[in-house]
Amino acid sequence: MKLSADLQSALDASRSVPSDPDVACRAVGLLDLTSLNGDDTDRVVEALCARAVTPVGPVAAVCVWPRFVETARRALEGTPVRVATVVNFPTGEADAPSVAAETRRAIDTGAQEIDVVLPYQAFIDGARTQPMSVVRACREACGEGIPMKVILESGTYPDPELLAWAARDSIAAGADFLKTSTGKTQPAATLEAAAVMLDTIHDSGRTVGFKASGGIRTADEAVSYLALAEHLLGKGWATPQTFRFGASSLLDALLATCGHGAPGDAMQPATAGY
Numbered sequence: 001m002k003l004s005a006d007l008q009s010a011l012d013a014s015r016s017v018p019s020d021p022d023v024a025c026r027a028v029g030l031l032d033l034t035s036l037n038g039d040d041t042d043r044v045v046e047a048l049c050a051r052a053v054t055p056v057g058p059v060a061a062v063c064v065w066p067r068f069v070e071t072a073r074r075a076l077e078g079t080p081v082r083v084a085t086v087v088n089f090p091t092g093e094a095d096a097p098s099v100a101a102e103t104r105r106a107i108d109t110g111a112q113e114i115d116v117v118l119p120y121q122a123f124i125d126g127a128r129t130q131p132m133s134v135v136r137a138c139r140e141a142c143g144e145g146i147p148m149k150v151i152l153e154s155g156t157y158p159d160p161e162l163l164a165w166a167a168r169d170s171i172a173a174g175a176d177f178l179k180t181s182t183g184k185t186q187p188a189a190t191l192e193a194a195a196v197m198l199d200t201i202h203d204s205g206r207t208v209g210f211k212a213s214g215g216i217r218t219a220d221e222a223v224s225y226l227a228l229a230e231h232l233l234g235k236g237w238a239t240p241q242t243f244r245f246g247a248s249s250l251l252d253a254l255l256a257t258c259g260h261g262a263p264g265d266a267m268q269p270a271t272a273g274y
């Protein structure tokens, strides 16, 4: 993906940021701890939720299939961890009424955040009104109180200009966050796509968050995404209200980097008093 000189410079700078235990600790609180596998079960979701309050504090949210939202809400009762779920996932091919109904059902069962997949293939093929009718339908179903993250599937766009266009239109359609990927297509999250999306957020002048998701595994990668975000949006910009990682296999690496044991130690009972 060919970027402008300024974005390429910001990206190169973020790649060379050394791994920092304090930043890794901070990244834990920005995590949407995710399990979106076809063979997920209630027990898998309960085990995921048991990891959500860590020795360095709670993650921001867990992200699970709609059928497991009630299980997650029960498992997380008494903690500040939110429950996110996905709609129109992973293909983005449902129509607006179906997405609105799926969103309402998810919220009725307790979902506190909605990650909706943009009809990205239709957008790439030239449609403009239909894809955004789906986003607007989800926005209306979310109302004002439920944050809506729009998954652009950033690895599928032929050029950065089209990805930026999808980002701009999604913001105009009411996105609270722009999310890179479902994690179900390759390439998933990349720093190049993140730079384009973050730059579009900056230029929008609106308070829109960014979620890097799909294939993020190491603390070094997480530190680079955070460095890029704050290079483009300003130091201190990344908070749980503006930045998330969507990841199923990043938590242990973050905890190990910030000095809380080897991978797997996150399974220890949390010390935090919730």
Ligand SMILES: O=C[C@H](O)COP(=O)(O)O
Residues within 6 Å of the ligand: 034, 036, 063, 181, 182, 183, 184, 213, 214, 215, 216, 246, 247, 248, 249
């Ligand atoms: O946020 C949703 C993604 O599916 C997470 O992707 P991952 O399993 O590669 O971490």
